[in-house]
Amino acid sequence: MSEPSKPQGRKFQLPEHLKEYKGIWVIVEQERGSVHSVSWELVGEARKLADKLGVEVGAVVLGADSPELNAICGDAFTYGADVVYKVTDPVLADYRTDPYTRVMTDVVNTYKPEIVLLGATTLGRDLAGAIATTLATGLTADCTELDIYMDNRSLAATRPTFGGTLLCTIQTLAYRPQMATVRPRVMSMPDRDDSRTGRVVEVFPALREDDIITKVLSFIADREQNEAQLAFADIIVAAGKGLGKPENLKLVFDLAKVLGGEVGVTRPLVQAGWTGFDRQVGQTGKTVRPKLYIAAGISGAIQHRVGMEKSDLILAINTDPNAPIFDFAHLGLVGDALTILPALTDAFGKRLSVNRLAG
Amino acid sequence: MHIVVCIKQVPDSAQIRIHPVTNTIMRQGVPAIINPFDLFSLEEALRIKDKVGARVTVLTMGPPMAETSLRKALSLGADDAVLLTDRKFAGSDTLATSYALTSAIRKLSEEETVDLVFCGKQTVDGDTAQVGPGIATRLGFQQLTYITKIESIDQGAKEIVVHRRSEGGVQVLKTALPCMITMLEGTNTIRFGKMDDMFRAARYGLKTWNKDTTGAEETKVGLKGSPTVVSKVFVPKPRAQKATMVEAEAPTAEAQAAAAVDAIFGAQPKLADELLARAAAGL
Numbered sequence: 001m002s003e004p005s006k007p008q009g010r011k012f013q014l015p016e017h018l019k020e021y022k023g024i025w026v027i028v029e030q031e032r033g034s035v036h037s038v039s040w041e042l043v044g045e046a047r048k049l050a051d052k053l054g055v056e057v058g059a060v061v062l063g064a065d066s067p068e069l070n071a072i073c074g075d076a077f078t079y080g081a082d083v084v085y086k087v088t089d090p091v092l093a094d095y096r097t098d099p100y101t102r103v104m105t106d107v108v109n110t111y112k113p114e115i116v117l118l119g120a121t122t123l124g125r126d127l128a129g130a131i132a133t134t135l136a137t138g139l140t141a142d143c144t145e146l147d148i149y150m151d152n153r154s155l156a157a158t159r160p161t162f163g164g165t166l167l168c169t170i171q172t173l174a175y176r177p178q179m180a181t182v183r184p185r186v187m188s189m190p191d192r193d194d195s196r197t198g199r200v201v202e203v204f205p206a207l208r209e210d211d212i213i214t215k216v217l218s219f220i221a222d223r224e225q226n227e228a229q230l231a232f233a234d235i236i237v238a239a240g241k242g243l244g245k246p247e248n249l250k251l252v253f254d255l256a257k258v259l260g261g262e263v264g265v266t267r268p269l270v271q272a273g274w275t276g277f278d279r280q281v282g283q284t285g286k287t288v289r290p291k292l293y294i295a296a297g298i299s300g301a302i303q304h305r306v307g308m309e310k311s312d313l314i315l316a317i318n319t320d321p322n323a324p325i326f327d328f329a330h331l332g333l334v335g336d337a338l339t340i341l342p343a344l345t346d347a348f349g350k351r352l353s354v355n356r357l358a359g
Numbered sequence: 360m361h362i363v364v365c366i367k368q369v370p371d372s373a374q375i376r377i378h379p380v381t382n383t384i385m386r387q388g389v390p391a392i393i394n395p396f397d398l399f400s401l402e403e404a405l406r407i408k409d410k411v412g413a414r415v416t417v418l419t420m421g422p423p424m425a426e427t428s429l430r431k432a433l434s435l436g437a438d439d440a441v442l443l444t445d446r447k448f449a450g451s452d453t454l455a456t457s458y459a460l461t462s463a464i465r466k467l468s469e470e471e472t473v474d475l476v477f478c479g480k481q482t483v484d485g486d487t488a489q490v491g492p493g494i495a496t497r498l499g500f501q502q503l504t505y506i507t508k509i510e511s512i513d514q515g516a517k518e519i520v521v522h523r524r525s526e527g528g529v530q531v532l533k534t535a536l537p538c539m540i541t542m543l544e545g546t547n548t549i550r551f552g553k554m555d556d557m558f559r560a561a562r563y564g565l566k567t568w569n570k571d572t573t574g575a576e577e578t579k580v581g582l583k584g585s586p587t588v589v590s591k592v593f594v595p596k597p598r599a600q601k602a603t604m605v606e607a608e609a610p611t612a613e614a615q616a617a618a619a620v621d622a623i624f625g626a627q628p629k630l631a632d633e634l635l636a637r638a639a640a641g642l
Binding site for chain 1: 370457481484485486487489491492496501502503504505520523525526529530531532534535544545585587589591592594595604605612613615617619620624633635
């Protein structure tokens with residue numbers, strides 16, 4: 001274990017011309033009228049940082065004008081925004097890198113926020129990489145922790161690197177805005193406050209569809225594809241190599257069904273072809289934060305751990321009492337997952353049906 | 360058609376060390392491989408070459424030892440390889456790296472116009488996923504990230520149709536060349552090299568370029584050209600408390616399961632209420 005090295009860069013003083021950059025922005029990710037929950041998590045986080053700095057929280061909502069978009073603007077206030085930048089144009093109806101980059105570059109250059117946050121999703125990481133280049137500023141990817149160094153009011157963005165074996169804190173000192181993408185479900189969801197309101201700044205970028213080379217031919221929603229929706233599941237029953245053979249996955253599916261949850265797996269199981277990539281939890285798969293995570297036959301390798309350790313409650317089942325999973329699970333059960341899983345399915349089933357009879 | 364595939368040599372294992380003074384990663388002594396995410400993009404480029412004919416150039420920026428990764432790519436079927444190496448590039452963050460790589464792609468385009476650039480979705484060491492978008496933006500190429508499938512590519516019309524993963528589904532996009540593509544992992548399997556290509560790779564005279572070859576400005580590369588500063592590197596704190604072991608009344612699976620359910624509902628009474636409510640509603 002190495003000692004944390006001393007933070008550098010705290011003494012840095014911001015050049016005068018960059019001091020006009022003020023406020024913390026969140027680019028709200030909406031596709032087809034629904035907002036990715038990471039955007040509200042970030043508005044909540046931005047609120048905390050902004051209160052430290054004594055500045056405003058701005059939420060940028062982009063899309064084609066619609067009642068749904070207006071509702072999203074209202075939601076932004078209830079989660080903690082002070083200002084909503086409502087950027088509307090028919091060209092922005094579907095996400096495409098080019099028009100979104102053009103518009104965001106202009107809006108940032110006009111209103112000059114000091115910090116711009118996005119979710120570390122396929123949209124957020126695509127857009128952030130492009131905007132940081134047009135703005136020629138610093139961007140820190142896939143953060144798990146944000147803070148402000150008050151010495152010079154700079155953003156300290158902490159992210160795992162080398163697959164989670166190390167954490168590093170990154171700063172953007174002599175450039176503005178400071179940009180970061182943040183992993184979904186790492187920051188907690190803020191409580192709604194329906195009494196909150198704020199200013200709406202409307203932006204009409206006047207884009208021309210003819211200028212945009214990339215066209216969206218169609219959209220195949222996952223809902224129609226039977227893909228697992230792990231990122232939003234409240235309960236996940238996950239399986240690792242300890243299950244022995246693919247047939248035994250049925251045991252986790254049975255338990256997940258009783259609990260109304262989803263099934264997750266570790267990377268080796270996906271690599272061995274037991275199930276699809278959509279169920280992989282971990283560094284190269286999904287980051288999840290369910291209320292209950294049951295890890296069956298999972299040793300707890302760091303690559304898996306980084307994807308699920310923020311779960312509210314982790315129950316680990318493993319035959320090896322020294323498995324690393326017991327170092328960070330909340331509840332542990334030493335035993336064979338193959339016999340305990342069906343017993344758990346029965347036990348939960350009974351507990352839940354007893355209540356149904358009683359009610 | 361000219362395709363450039365950007366690859367990165369990365370350390371193969373988690374046994375890495377951090378320089379105590381500079382806070383930079385010490386790569387010495389750790390086996391090096393091609394970033395696994397890059398292989399999906401390389402394979403896709405080679406498939407386009409097989410299908411419609413193309414010249415595939417692999418490009419990497421890194422220390423001289425990165426040559427081995429370029430030879431590996433040549434052995435898999437790439438036609439040409441460029442090693443972009445210069446002490447002045449050391450310490451480059453993603454903005455500076457995309458600038459340096461772009462300068463090399465521009466130079467490659469002088470020889471034969473580049474129609475497609477492939478990058479890995481992200482690297483396994485940095486995990487930023489920023490260099491590809493940086494290159495696309497600088498070149499003014501259409502940016503296609505997280506691609507799951509290249510549906511069609513029409514050289515004559517310079518049109519390409521791809522499937523792009525988004526959070527809620529898959530976008531089917533049609534766009535014009537030139538573009539920059541990053542492939543999603545698991546979308547293909549890297550081929551085995553042919554004997555001919557392996558022999559060719561071993562003796563191939565690959566190009567070694569530096570800052571001056573590509574005309575990259577010194578102020579835009581290395582630490583000078585990097586807006587971000589690593590201010591702290593540290594090992595994650597282990598969670599202070601280990602798991603509470605569930606104690607069962609008997610050593611049977613039934614007793615253990617019952618005790619586990621009690622423990623779960625004890626720790627999360629709200630969850631118990633929710634589940635019971637759901638069950639009561641017959642869901």
